[in-house]
Amino acid sequence: AQSVTQLDSQVPVFEEAPVELRCNYSSSVSVYLFWYVQYPNQGLQLLLKYLSGSTLVKGINGFEAEFNKSQTSFHLRKPSVHISDTAEYFCAVRIPDSNYQLIWGAGTKLIIKP
Amino acid sequence: DAGVTQSPTHLIKTRGQHVTLRCSPISGHKSVSWYQQVLGQGPQFIFQYYEKEERGRGNFPDRFSARQFPNYSSELNVNALLLGDSALYLCASSQTTGSNQPQHFGDGTRLSIL
Numbered sequence: 001a002q003s004v005t006q007l008d009s010q011v012p013v014f015e016e017a018p019v020e021l022r023c024n025y026s027s028s029v030s031v032y033l034f035w036y037v038q039y040p041n042q043g044l045q046l047l048l049k050y051l052s053g054s055t056l057v058k059g060i061n062g063f064e065a066e067f068n069k070s071q072t073s074f075h076l077r078k079p080s081v082h083i084s085d086t087a088e089y090f091c092a093v094r095i096p097d098s099n100y101q102l103i104w105g106a107g108t109k110l111i112i113k114p
Numbered sequence: 115d116a117g118v119t120q121s122p123t124h125l126i127k128t129r130g131q132h133v134t135l136r137c138s139p140i141s142g143h144k145s146v147s148w149y150q151q152v153l154g155q156g157p158q159f160i161f162q163y164y165e166k167e168e169r170g171r172g173n174f175p176d177r178f179s180a181r182q183f184p185n186y187s188s189e190l191n192v193n194a195l196l197l198g199d200s201a202l203y204l205c206a207s208s209q210t211t212g213s214n215q216p217q218h219f220g221d222g223t224r225l226s227i228l
Contacts, residue, residue: 043219104156
């Protein structure tokens with residue numbers, strides 16, 4: 001069975017500093033990987049996805065993520081955060097060519113300190 | 115274009131009652147999925163519908179049911195409500211059921227059980 005682990009429940013960081021949100025997954029087969037963001041009192045918005053090809057994926061709002069197959073990781077990064085990045089970030093996986101749904105991590109709250 | 119719309123935004127019910135939540139997908143999207151997000155956790159998959167047929171079901175009791183209409187909108191019904199059903203219920207739509215298709219989420223219905 002597949003699982004997703006987000007190692008940090010909260011990450012505090014100063015404004016304009018870089019940030020990395022960690023995501024590790026467990027799967028015996030290849031997976032598609034996604035990062036979603038959830039702003040307070042809103043639904044989930046897709047940040048970026050990895051399906052195949054280049055392991056460095058660029059998304060919206062200046063975020064990027066790198067797929068590392070050997071370490072089964074898909075960490076999310078941003079070189080300089082802004083107060084508007086305050087939100088909860090979710091990593092999710094899905095098995096290609098199957099009806100299996102997204103399997104989600106527990107989320108990481110990004111807290112931007114002024 | 116309008117995104118995924120859900121109604122109502124908030125709902126308060128008491129134990130034992132039933133509830134119906136509604137979702138309208140993005141125009142042109144034929145697949146609708148429902149998720150339950152308990153506070154502090156990632157979403158849990160409940161159902162997926164495509165072309166009015168159930169295509170996937172998560173590990174939820176039979177008190178949970180859903181349907182999809184010819185215009186691709188969907189309803190989620192929950193009977194005999196329990197305190198543990200208090201959560202944010204999210205609807206997501208995609209063009210098809212393909213596992214590489216990103217899901218687009220509504221802002222959710224926050225259900226509180228007293």
